[in-house]
Amino acid sequence: MRRRMNKIMAAMLIGAMTASLALTGCGGKKSASKDGKKELTVWAWDVALMQLEEAAEEYQKDHPDVTFKFEEMGTDQIYKKLSTSLATGNGIADIIAIEGDVLVGYADKFPEGFLDVSDAINTDDFLASKIGEVSYKDKIHAFPWDAGPAAMFYRTDYFEQAGVNPEDIQTWDDLIEAGKKIEASCKTPSGDPVKMIPVDPKKSSLYSMIRGEFGIGVFDEDGKPIVDDERSIEAMEEAKKIYDSGVVLNYNGWDEYEQTVVNESVAAIPEAVWMIGTIKDKGPDTAGKWSVMDLPKVDGGEYSVSNGGSDLTINAKTDYPDEAKDFVKFAMTDTKLQASGFEKYGLYPSYIPSYEEEIFQKGDSFFGDTNIYEIFIENGKNVAEIPISPNAQEAGDSIGAAVSKIFLNGADVKSTMEDLEDELTTKFK
CATH class of the missing domain: 3.40.190.10 (Periplasmic binding protein-like II)
Known part of the structure; x- marks a missing residue:
């Protein structure tokens, strides 16, 4: 994604310093409601949230016992709350969207903050650069989501x-x-x-x-x-x-x-x-x-x-780790949902099987007769696995x-x- 926060580390420090203050009123353990349903809380920003809402609607068709509470926040809001919540272990959502270049900073400062999802991911199915992005110290801290393979957009009329x-x-x-x-x-x-x-x-x-x-x-x-x-x-x-x-x-x-x-x-x-x-x-x-x-x-x-992109983390202390992991895996690997997220919200999938969906095969007429997605698909596979430092x-x-x-x-x-x-x-x- 395009948004960036220049003071991430400052937010983490503030979160740690205010940990004791945050212990009150942050919410404790939750349990299934009287009707046996389990609620997962999700933090995400505008288009990411809309994509996850669409995924939740599909997921609930086969999992009616799982409900969702969506909270829309900008990236700065998420990071401020995330720093405090990870420091205290309280008041944190079950599922949190996070920018790829920010993730490792939190994984380093809070090594037990996110659920290790190594057992739920077939790494060969995702762009290698995105697997590198979510991997840190022998753990996979998030599901890769959207990627940002780059190319050169150019004006054909000026060139001619x-x-x-x-x-x-x-x-x-x-x-x-x-x-x-x-x-x-x-x-x-x-x-x-x-x-x-x-x-x-x-x-x-x-x-x-x-x-x-x-x-x-x-x-x-x-x-x-x-x-x-x-x-x-x-x-x-x-x-x-x-x-x-x-x-x-x-x-x-x-x-x-x-x-x-x-x-x-x-x-x-x-x-x-x-x-x-x-x-x-x-x-x-x-x-x-x-x-x-x-x-x-x-x-x-x-x-x-590549430039930009985000991932989806799971709170390691969620009451419903199996349900959260199952939903996130569904949301990040259902190819039709991934194609819809790209078509509606510009979230380019890092899940490689998604590229077989029709939208990636037909291109976009705004950019002429050539299928412009072919170059992004190839370029995405050729991005180096560059170490990301906290x-x-x-x-x-x-x-x-x-x-x-x-x-x-x-x-x-x-x-x-x-x-x-x-x-x-x-x-x-």
Whole structure:
């Protein structure tokens, strides 16, 4: 998912500090109601909640003894309540949706907080990168849910006008050359030159995407920072080259990101599959003018990349572990439900058998005659299993600051990344 919380670790600390205060009024053990039914409480945000409500309705057809109480919360609300509840063992839902890049932080701080669902998952049926995301210290702490395999959305009309063949864009250098042609040939509806791609110069998105093509993250499998690894440095140098080329459009924050679609100001957007919904919502008049191609590759990069996604955890102290596990398994592995969740809410399944459902076979006419899902299906299978550190969220601000120095202030890449390595090493001893 797109939402991010920059102060996850702070929320965890606050939760731990206020644990004693939270013991009162958090609710204790619950039991089956008089009619013998068992109630499962679920915490999730907007579209995730709607998908789970649909799954519950189907599940109850064969399990009338199980009822559900759904509580809609934003991610920040969930994480604040989750920190306190895991610290005290009280007041926590049975089933909790959580973003994939946040999960390991909670699994590390509260190793007994979530039910180990290793016995309920056939790992071969899920995208390998998502299994890596939910696995930590010999446990599987959640069921993988939606994934974010990435590709390059591009405007076919701008490409044609500039004489750019998408098949000729194999490397990031090719992208730069194509961007120069497009800027020289194409105008936005307001008369401004069209830029190639949008970039936030204070965020790590472009660097992270190129780094992911090397199959590495910010930390290694032992939790050691590796931002001064030669591949990481090369990824940052490549990102700087793209930024310095002048073919990018600066943006600041999500609202301005969406405006690049509204204003028709860029010819391409390197992003995850969930961008389909944003493009259709913000640019309805551009139907038929978009298509999708693979991301350009960095020399030596052999992997596809992913951005965003969520998972579904179960409270380890639930009164109904068997029922909770059975429902979550049903919700995450029923292919028709997974296809419906993608079609209605943009939740791209990480459960591989789902891709046999009709929606993934027929594509989306908004993006032309080519089935755009084929590229996301293949790319999702080729994302590296990159170790996720419990410190990844907290490291994000430091990485963003380094990117800003390099992009906006012209700082030397190698020395900046070495300084970043020292900072992260000291910070996370």
